[in-house]
Amino acid sequence: MDTDSRPDAGGGVVAAVDIGGTKIAAALVDEAGTLFARTQRPTPATAGGETVLRTVLDLLDELAASPRWPGVRAVGVGSAGPVDTARGTVSPVNIPGWRDFPLVERISAHLAPARGRVVLAGDGIAIAAAEHRFGAARPYDNALCMVVSTGVGGGLILGGALHTGRTGNAGHIGHITVDLDGEPCPCGSRGCLEQLASGTAIARHALRSGWQPSSQDASAVAVAASARAGDPIALAAYDRAGRALAAGIAATATLVELDAVVIGGGVAQVGELLLGPLRRHLTTYAALPFAADLKIHRAHLGTDAGLVGAAAVAALT
The missing domain is CATH 3.30.420.40 (ATPase, nucleotide binding domain)
Structure with a gap:
């Protein structure tokens, strides 16, 4: 995991997760779009849904070791789709173990409420948001x-x-x-x-x-x-x-x-x-x-x- 010894300087950060068919990445991201404590693992795409979830939760646990973690005010999850943002579920075509998988609910249950809401987006929507704001x-x-x-x-x-x-x-x-x-x-x-x-x-x-x-x-x-x-x-x-x-x-x-x-x-x-x-x-x-x-x-x-x-x-x- 990329480390950063500086605590959050104010304004808060977001814990971000990017879920694809090849890799799952996570990082802390500040308001300027700067990444801290970036980490990733291969996606166990052919494994069961709980195994894929475990990979996501392990990455979030790695982020929790960062001194910036106390400043996290929300968790953003971009996932391969289709997704259902209203229900908080994902059904990625390339991850067959996840069909109507309640990802938002499971991440929310794993994290302390102090970390704020969990917001789901399709990976394409996430990239559009990033490139329109910063790119x-x-x-x-x-x-x-x-x-x-x-x-x-x-x-x-x-x-x-x-x-x-x-x-x-x-x-x-x-x-x-x-x-x-x-x-x-x-x-x-x-x-x-x-x-x-x-x-x-x-x-x-x-x-x-x-x-x-x-x-x-x-x-x-x-x-x-x-x-x-x-x-x-x-x-x-x-x-x-x-x-x-x-x-x-x-x-x-x-x-x-x-x-x-x-x-x-x-x-x-x-x-x-x-x-x-x-x-x-x-x-x-x-x-x-x-x-x-x-x-x-x-x-x-x-x-x-x-x-x-x-x-x-x-x-x-």
Whole structure:
């Protein structure tokens, strides 16, 4: 765990948790979006729900060792979705042990009441809150902020404000259909954007197409390394992902007239290897004039956007 010896200087901090299909991270976050006492563990995604919960609670217990912990005034949780913020439950597609899991109730029961309320948000909503408050979406009133990682999620800024929807799932772009005859998705639909553009999907498609990893690593990161070395199969896998993202983004921009799209998450760290094809294919899919001038940005906050955003949502609620 990253440590910090300074006590809270006033104004309070938020304990933030970012739950994804690959890792669960936690940190204390102040009002300026600065992270303290950051810690993380791999997500036991194939384990039972109680095991996943234990990982979350253990991380919070680690944060409690920080001298800043007494200043915590709320807990913000950003989770892969879908979520139900009204009920405080989560059903992440990539964590099958959690279905209508009462996460807010269980975290609240674990923590002392003095730590304040527990506020749940979808991970895409959290990233949108972070990037609009502190990052690449700050100049825009209408933006889609996305996470491209083990899964694909998103959140919307409309009219200068965070748009969450009735259950907190507005902007969940990873589960819109971009391939009518595509593969079944664990969400119950088929041809979802996540099935074509997530890190898992990129690696799966490359392997099916004959890509040969140079080591035992068959992840999207390894595919990216091969693509940079000029491997045509690896390059095609990222081009396919960029094309799928372009189709989903263009559809969203056509519905709500976006000014910009901000893309974060682990897969987005490859930069132009993904964003280059995305921009190129966007010229085809975003054909109407009001959707054709979209600005595409990488998330300024990198892989910490989920933590900063979870804290921001809690602070605003």
